[in-house]
Amino acid sequence: MHLEYTVVEGDFVNAGTASSSVKKALKQLNVSPQVVKRVVVALYEAEVNAIAHAYGGKVLVDIDSDKIKMVVADKGPGIPDIALAMQEGYSTARPEVRDMGFGAGMGLPNMQKNVDKLNVSSEVGVGTTVEMVVNFV
Template identity: 90%
Template sequence: MHQEYTVIEGDFVNAGKASSSVKKTLKQLNVSPQIVKRVVVALYEAEVNAIAHAYGGTVSVDIEADKITMVVADKGPGIPDIALAMQEGYSTARPEVRDMGFGAGMGLPNMQKNVDKLNVTSEVGVGTTVEMEVNFA
């Protein structure tokens, strides 16, 4: 099953729409609540990152019998040092984004903790792609 969502720059009001929709689908498919929780945390963080840091992007979700694959690809400034960005507490979020309670440097670590496979690729000035997989069993 394939689903696609569009993410718009700065559109915080709709942050979580893709995660919410994927959550409903997984529940309908009787995926275990523990797995659904992990998928939701990881996908929400990726959505928020694309909204907060990039100039828009897409969320592609593929659900198979044994796993879910989520790819969040944005057009954006890119990440010059991915290892640094992965560190808990490191953030480049703007002050107004931090005031909302985002930008604590917990997004990528939250993704890492909740998925079975995480692959971040980025080109400065072009964009970032976050690929995540969660196994159902």
């Protein structure tokens, strides 16, 4: 099953719509609740990041019988130092993002804790792509 969503810059009201929709799809496929939670928490954090830091992007989701693959690709400023961005507590979020309950430097670490495979690639001035895989068993 292939799902696609568009992320709009600064559209905080709709942050999480892709994650909500994926949650419903996984539930219908009878994926265990623990796995569903790991998937949606990671995807939600990635969605919030794209909305908060980039100028918009896409969420591409592929659900197989044994795993889910999620790609969140944005057009934006990119991440100059990915290792630094992965550190818990490091954040470049604007006050507006913090007002939404995020921006404490926990997003990327939260993603890493919940997925089986995480790959972050970024080019400064172009954008960032986050690829995540969660195995169902």
